[in-house]
Amino acid sequence: MNEQEKIYQVIASIPKGRLCSYGEVAKLAGLPGRARWVGRTLSQLPSDSRLPWFRVISAQGKISFPAHSAAYQRQLALLIAEGSAEPSGKIHWRQYRWPS
């Protein structure tokens, strides 16, 4: 399994209603300190992917896209759909715990 697949696996395991930061995903995938790598990997994600990429946010509890951008609104809408955010943009960060 390559690094990209590990990252996909971790993200795929995040339950609906739970969120995880890029840094946490990296750590859980066995790639500590490589949050940027996770971000880059997601940026390369095919548009038709089923991966819940929108459950990954920054460590500051915010969406990592410029506010008002189309990408930002797309992610916010998906989070609102599962109760992880409000239309106002406020995020309800229910931290995902990796099964230990």
Added chain:
DNA sequence: CTCCTGACTCCAC
């Protein structure tokens, strides 16, 4: 090889 870039983080002010 060097330089720049980025869906990131931390820490100091």
Added chain:
DNA sequence: TGTGGAGCCAGGA
């Protein structure tokens, strides 16, 4: 609370 800068590291030019 906000901002700024340094650290981070694989890719691409």
